[in-house]
Amino acid sequence: QVQLVESGGGLVQPGGSLRLSCAASGSIFSIYTMGWHRQAPGKQRELVATITSGGGSTYYIDSVKGRFTISRDNAKNTVYLQMNSLKPEDTAVYYCKLYTTPNLWGQGTQVTVSS
Numbered sequence: 001q002v003q004l005v006e007s008g009g010g011l012v013q014p015g016g017s018l019r020l021s022c023a024a025s026g027s028i029f030s031i032y033t034m035g036w037h038r039q040a041p042g043k044q045r046e047l048v049a050t051i052t053s054g055g056g057s058t059y060y061i062d063s064v065k066g067r068f069t070i071s072r073d074n075a076k077n078t079v080y081l082q083m084n085s086l087k088p089e090d091t092a093v094y095y096c097k098l099y100t101t102p103n104l105w106g107q108g109t110q111v112t113v114s115s
Contacts, residue, residue, distance in 0.1 A: 009109030022096030030074035038092035
């Protein structure tokens with residue numbers, strides 16, 4: 001069974017950067033679209049970005065365009081989210097998602113943007 005483990009979260013000042021990683025166990029990682037979602041306190045979980053299996057197509061929500069970059073290394077079974085110019089409103093628990101049936105989620109990693 002595939003498992004997803006996120007890492008890389010933490011506390012960062014506004015304008016700072018973080019790089020999240022999501023490592024997947026199992027050999028089927030490379031055939032699936034992957035995504036990052038986030039959930040802020042008191043809010044619903046929202047999609048942040050997705051990347052297709054080969055990495056050729058990406059999608060971002062408007063609020064992170066130009067600041068976040070999703071990428072993947074299929075040889076390492078890992079998807080990344082590079083987050084630059086972080087804002088306090090980016091504070092949330094970030095989850096990676098493997099798009100399959102049923103969808104698979106990681107346990108989440110906390111990102112806090114605060115001075």
